[in-house]
Amino acid sequence: MKAWELRLPDSLFTELKRHLFPGDGDEHGAVIAVGAAQSPRGRRLLARQLFIAEDGVDYIPGQHGYRALTANFVARVSHFCAQNRLGYLAVHCHGGRDEVGFSDVDLASHRRGYPALLDIMDGRPVGALVFAENAVAGNIWSQNGIEPLELATIVGLNHQRLYPVLPQHPTISDEIYRRQSLLFGARGQAILRGAKVGILGLGGVGSLINEWVARLGVGEIVAVDFDRVAPSNRPRLVGAAPWDTLDFLLTSRWLWLRRFGERLSRHKVRIARRVALGANPQIRYHAIVGREVDAPVAAELKDADFLFLCADSMQSRLMFNALVHQYLIPGVQIGSKVSLDPDSGDILDVFSVARPVLPEPGGGCLWCNQLISPARLQEEALPEEQRRRQAYVDDPAIEVPSVVTLNALAASAAANEFMFSLVGLHDEEGVLPGYRMAAPRARRWSKVACMAEAGCLHCGRGKKSVFARGDDAALPCRAAPTN
Amino acid sequence: MSAEIKAAVEEAIGEVRASFASHKVDVEADDQGGAFARVHDVPIGSGFMPNLSWIGFQITFQYPFADVYPHFLRSDLARANGQPLAKPLNPGSAFPLPSGAVSAVLLSRVSRNRDPLTDTAVVKLAKVIDWLRAQ
Amino acid sequence: MTSHHSNVPGPSGAQPKQAVVLNDVLFPMPRAQMAARDILDQCGQDRAVVLQRDYNSPVDHIFADHDEVDLRQGNVFRTVPRREPVAPTAGHGPPKLAFVADDAWEVTVTPDQTGRMLKSLLGLPESARLFRDYHSPHDQPIGNEEVVHFSDGPVFTVKELVLTIKVNNQSVTVHERRLKGLQIKEAAMAQGVKIKLDFVLYALDRDGNLGPAIPDGETVKLHECKGFRCVAPDDNS
Numbered sequence: 069m070k071a072w073e074l075r076l077p078d079s080l081f082t083e084l085k086r087h088l089f090p091g092d093g094d095e096h097g098a099v100i101a102v103g104a105a106q107s108p109r110g111r112r113l114l115a116r117q118l119f120i121a122e123d124g125v126d127y128i129p130g131q132h133g134y135r136a137l138t139a140n141f142v143a144r145v146s147h148f149c150a151q152n153r154l155g156y157l158a159v160h161c162h163g164g165r166d167e168v169g170f171s172d173v174d175l176a177s178h179r180r181g182y183p184a185l186l187d188i189m190d191g192r193p194v195g196a197l198v199f200a201e202n203a204v205a206g207n208i209w210s211q212n213g214i215e216p217l218e219l220a221t222i223v224g225l226n227h228q229r230l231y232p233v234l235p236q237h238p239t240i241s242d243e244i245y246r247r248q249s250l251l252f253g254a255r256g257q258a259i260l261r262g263a264k265v266g267i268l269g270l271g272g273v274g275s276l277i278n279e280w281v282a283r284l285g286v287g288e289i290v291a292v293d294f295d296r297v298a299p300s301n302r303p304r305l306v307g308a309a310p311w312d313t314l315d316f317l318l319t320s321r322w323l324w325l326r327r328f329g330e331r332l333s334r335h336k337v338r339i340a341r342r343v344a345l346g347a348n349p350q351i352r353y354h355a356i357v358g359r360e361v362d363a364p365v366a367a368e369l370k371d372a373d374f375l376f377l378c379a380d381s382m383q384s385r386l387m388f389n390a391l392v393h394q395y396l397i398p399g400v401q402i403g404s405k406v407s408l409d410p411d412s413g414d415i416l417d418v419f420s421v422a423r424p425v426l427p428e429p430g431g432g433c434l435w436c437n438q439l440i441s442p443a444r445l446q447e448e449a450l451p452e453e454q455r456r457r458q459a460y461v462d463d464p465a466i467e468v469p470s471v472v473t474l475n476a477l478a479a480s481a482a483a484n485e486f487m488f489s490l491v492g493l494h495d496e497e498g499v500l501p502g503y504r505m506a507a508p509r510a511r512r513w514s515k516v517a518c519m520a521e522a523g524c525l526h527c528g529r530g531k532k533s534v535f536a537r538g539d540d541a542a543l544p545c546r547a548a549p550t551n
Numbered sequence: 552m553s554a555e556i557k558a559a560v561e562e563a564i565g566e567v568r569a570s571f572a573s574h575k576v577d578v579e580a581d582d583q584g585g586a587f588a589r590v591h592d593v594p595i596g597s598g599f600m601p602n603l604s605w606i607g608f609q610i611t612f613q614y615p616f617a618d619v620y621p622h623f624l625r626s627d628l629a630r631a632n633g634q635p636l637a638k639p640l641n642p643g644s645a646f647p648l649p650s651g652a653v654s655a656v657l658l659s660r661v662s663r664n665r666d667p668l669t670d671t672a673v674v675k676l677a678k679v680i681d682w683l684r685a686q
Numbered sequence: 687m688t689s690h691h692s693n694v695p696g697p698s699g700a701q702p703k704q705a706v707v708l709n710d711v712l713f714p715m716p717r718a719q720m721a722a723r724d725i726l727d728q729c730g731q732d733r734a735v736v737l738q739r740d741y742n743s744p745v746d747h748i749f750a751d752h753d754e755v756d757l758r759q760g761n762v763f764r765t766v767p768r769r770e771p772v773a774p775t776a777g778h779g780p781p782k783l784a785f786v787a788d789d790a791w792e793v794t795v796t797p798d799q800t801g802r803m804l805k806s807l808l809g810l811p812e813s814a815r816l817f818r819d820y821h822s823p824h825d826q827p828i829g830n831e832e833v834v835h836f837s838d839g840p841v842f843t844v845k846e847l848v849l850t851i852k853v854n855n856q857s858v859t860v861h862e863r864r865l866k867g868l869q870i871k872e873a874a875m876a877q878g879v880k881i882k883l884d885f886v887l888y889a890l891d892r893d894g895n896l897g898p899a900i901p902d903g904e905t906v907k908l909h910e911c912k913g914f915r916c917v918a919p920d921d922n923s
Contacts, residue, residue: 097923133922139886140899142917147888147896158923173922181918183880187854188915196923361613386616435616442618442665449583449611454647458621458657523668525615532668544613547554547584 071218072208074102074157074197075396076115077427077536078224087120088161088199095135096161097121099145101154104193105395105538107371109264110218113193113208114396116154116536117529119145127160133173135160142181146188152531153540155193156185161200166234168200170207182209205232223396223427225501226492229259245285256491257285263490264288266372266397268360268388269379270336271295272304272470273402275343276479277376279306282344284487288352290368291340292360293379296333304472305336307343360387363545370543374486375399378479382444386544389425389434393526394534394541396427398489400482401434406469418509420478424485424501427535429520431500433527436520449546477506553580553649560586560610563619563672570673579649584612587648590676595624596684600631606676607646607655615667619675626654630686658683700822702839705791706761707784708737712791714841718757722749726765735765742795743779758837762793787816787842790864790907797836801828809863809909810844819843852913853879863909868902870914881916888915 076084080100088096098121103114121127121137130136137158149156162168170178178196185194186209195208197217206217222228237255249257263286267274270293278291299318302308317329337355344353358365361383369375375397377388385401392399404420423439425432434440447455481504488494503516525533534541556564567588568576575591589607596602607623623646628636636642636656644657660679662670704715708729715728722737737749740762748766749755760781780795787808794807805814817825818834819841828834828842849860853874860873867887875881887900889911896915900906 130922131920133920135922137921137923139917139919139921142921143886143888143899143915144896146917147890147915151894158921160923177918177920177922180882181921181923184854184885184917187856187880188917190855383613386613440616442616442667443620443661445613445617446609446611446620449585449613449617450609457644458659523666525667530668542558544616545584546612547557549552549554549582 070106070108070110072111072113072206072215073218074113074115074204074206074220076100076220076222077396077431078222079428080115080118081222081224081228083120084118084159085199088159089201093163095127096123097127097135097137098159099137099141099149100157100159100197101145101149101152102157102193103394103536103538103540104155105370107367109371112371112395112538113155113157113195114536114538115157119148132177133171136177142185146185149192150188150190153192153537155195156189157193157195157197157206159197159199162198164200164203166200166202168198168203168205168232170196170198170205174198175207178207178209178214186210199230202230203232203234204230223398225426225489225494225496225499227259227398227490228492242285248284252487252491252493256493259491260285260487261287263373264290264371265486266290266292266369266375266391266399267340268292268369268375268377268384270305270340271301271378272472272475273404273479274376274378275304275306275308275336275340276472276476277378277402277483278340279343279347280479280483281376281486282347282351284483285348286351288354289344290354290356290372291337291344292356292358292365292369293336293340294357294359296330296335297339298330298333301470304470304475305339307339307346308334312339360384361544361546363543363548366391366543366545370395370397370538372397374490376482376486377401381448382441383448383544385434385440386445389440389526390534390543392425393427393433394537394543396536398424398426400424400485401439402478402482404470404474404478406471406474408469415509418474418507420474420481420506420508421503422478422481422485423503424482424489426501427527428500429522429527430518431520431527432503432518433520433524435526436524437503437518474508477508478504481506552582554582554584556580556586557584557612557614559614560584560612563610563614564588566671566673567676570677581609581611581649585610585614587646588672589646589648593680594684595680596686598631598686599683600629601625601627602631604628606679607648607653608672608676609647610672615671618662618665619672620661621657621659622676622679623653623655623657626656628656700820700824703819703821703841704757704761704839705784705786705841706757706763707791707793708763709765712784712786712789715757715761720755720757721751722753722755723751725755725763726751731765734768736768738764738766740764740782741778741780742782745778747778757840761840783836783840785836785840785842787844788863799834799836800830801832801834802830804828804834804842805830808842809907810847811849814847815845817843817845849908851908851911853916854881855913860908864905864907866902867900867904867906870900870906871902871916874914874916879916882918884919885916886919888917890914 099119100115101117105112126141146156193208193210197206204220208215220230238258239254245257265281265286270291297308297312299313312334314329314332317325335357341353341355344351401423406418407416506513571590577589579587587609589605591605592603593606595604604625611617639659641657644655645652646655704718706713713729739747739760762782762784782793784791784793792807816828847861851858856879858874858877889897890913892912
């Protein structure tokens with residue numbers, strides 16, 4: 069049976085921890101309403117909303133044990149969870165630090181009350197968590213029986229992982245990673261090896277991310293791109309070689325041969341796979357020729373630990389933003405832009421940007437920060453011919469500049485964002501990352517604070533928001549044709 | 552080719568039907584989960600001849616995040632004052648229904664500061680009708 | 687109000703049972719026509735109050751003690767402090783009418799109801815067997831499409847009632863329209879719902895909102911509830 073993991077946004081965990089461990093050494097309680105997601109990799113519970121049990125009101129001296137949640141609190145919160153199609157996780161704390169488990173009183177209480185809660189939840193998970201300062205244990209009740217929680221991942225600027233017992237971390241990493249593991253230790257290397265990363269777009273930026281992430285020793289990559297390499301983009305694609313584009317066909321004076329050559333040019337994801345395997349032969353690599361807006365492709369991404377958005381379509385941005393918030397997967401959107409005066413060709417602006425997006429209000433939601441254009445979403449859904457007729461297509465004679473070193477500027481910021489987050493080495497704790505923007509001509513980096521709208525359908529907590537709903541909400545995928 | 556219409560698009564179509572209950576509303580699925588809708592016999596004001604038109608639009612599969620535009624009207628639409636149709640109205644276009652394109656006048660009005668919760672397809676249609684009636 | 691003022695005897699010539707609702711409490715009455723003072727006496731009211739018929743309007747009618755009251759013209763009353771002389775009143779709306787089934791009543795201003803309408807008013811399933819209650823062993827069955835007149839007798843009885851309620855989303859079959867909290871839990875437990883008798887019971891109203899805890903001794907009108915939740919009282923999770 070696949071393992072259970074709980075993922076919590078940093079702000080929710082901070083609030084919970086403050087309540088459970090205020091420094092009085094006493095026991096406190098709460099409930100977390102959770103979404104759920106299932107994939108071949110495992111089962112995830114996604115913390116959506118926290119209900120604090122007020123001491124003396126909702127959490128009182130118990131008949132069977134030291135403290136107990138009142139029936140009124142349990143009834144009210146379980147009813148909320150049932151009405152909102154969420155699972156129910158009761159929480160309390162014990163003393164201790166690196167190891168925790170349920171007492172016999174706790175387990176007896178579960179046996180007494182959880183069968184009724186399972187009926188109320190109508191098939192959604194019911195469970196209990198007990199926290200110590202640096203540990204968490206959990207029992208998840210479902211139609212499959214009672215199963216333990218394997219770990220809890222707190223998704224923030226720095227990721228944290230809590231286990232029932234602090235695991236013995238490896239002390240030695242592979243020799244080939246020795247130099248980098250001097251920074252984050254064998255433990256950090258193990259975290260990278262266990263990570264699954266999604267890369268959306270394997271063009272100029274994505275191909276750089278792909279190589280670096282592979283060289284870091286990440287264990288699994290899902291790479292998505294529908295496009296093929298061409299002579300015009302080959303210089304910016306890491307690992308692309310002349311035989312990938314069959315130049316001799318593409319430069320033929322015969323149109324049919326040129327078209328044939330285009331059809332035979334290698335897909336970008338295949339080149340990326342070759343590069344990744346060359347860097348890390350043990351990597352599990354999924355090269356998907358396709359679009360992230362197709363449901364089977366999105367399904368491969370929903371259990372990732374991190375997402376890199378290196379594609380520049382609005383549909384990709386919307387899907388990325390949805391995955392981040394619906395499945396509590398942190399990510400970075402990367403881009404660089406050179407804008408020229410259309411008449412004179414003068415350089416107007418050059419910037420590179422890495423936009424970390426955490427599943428938090430103010431965490432960089434692309435929708436709240438107006439980085440997803442509703443008009444462009446509509447245009448991108450139209451067939452190219454219709455877009456041309458409705459004059460949405462840019463003049464193909466006008467090309468937008470793209471330079472590998474500018475791509476590398478934002479890509480390296482994003483790659484380091486990923487690395488420091490995953491191994492927990494960012495300086496700041498509990499803050500929101502903000503966007504990082506480089507103005508290379510001025511040799512300046514700046515941080516941009518992010519906005520949040522309370523009613524956002526991705527990062528908000530309103531009834532219609534998909535935040536932490538996992539498989540219960542629909543991703544913005546296009547439907548497959550039926551005829 | 553068509554595909555099953557996504558739930559959010561179905562909901563939007565339901566709202567259009569409810570708001571235009573006395574009008575014929577045709578719906579055709581597109582091939583990605585969106586749909587084309589056409590509301591018939593909409594009074595568009597005395598500024599146009601004829602002053603009743605069908606209004607068609609496509610709700611694409613990433614609605615409610617995607618805007619709903621352009622809108623299409625009957626191809627023989629003309630200004631009552633005899634002046635030619637000017638931007639944002641574009642004559643000589645076609646409403647690209649899957650069952651066959653229909654000649655149309657295109658009206659392109661992009662929503663600014665769009666809120667997916669409140670700027671629904673039916674609200675957008677109402678704004679388009681208000682704009683037409685104000686001409 | 688319909689002009690149908692019959693006192694139609696039932697099978698075997700028996701008279702239909704009568705009842706009044708006084709100050710929201712149900713009292714059986716021996717016949718349809720009684721002096722106001724007699725009604726108050728049967729309801730245990732002292733002489734400091736007089737009888738007022740409740741109409742669906744701001745103006746209600748006050749009866750002097752010796753006034754004859756015809757219950758077929760309305761059987762919902764309240765008491766008001768006695769003030770002499772009793773002021774005459776006029777221009778009131780339709781009287782409130784209490785239809786009664788097995789000691790539970792519902793108030794309406796519509797005197798003519800089909801069997802189906804009456805069952806819906808009383809919160810009974812359509813499959814319930816409804817009978818007009820007479821002062822005899824033989825009660826009159828009422829069909830779903832049959833029209834019943836209030837003035838023919840407002841008291842009914844239900845036989846072989848089968849109601850299905852939901853406790854923690856599990857179906858539970860009961861045979862009464864009103865049950866105490868403990869009885870609901872007992873029925874649920876007997877039918878396999880995974881609760882214990884010391885669990886705390888809550889009702890969901892028709893909008894699905896959770897109500898307050900229901901004590902074991904409190905009577906619940908089942909037809910007013912969409913379902914029930916029942917949870918352990920002491921959760922050490």
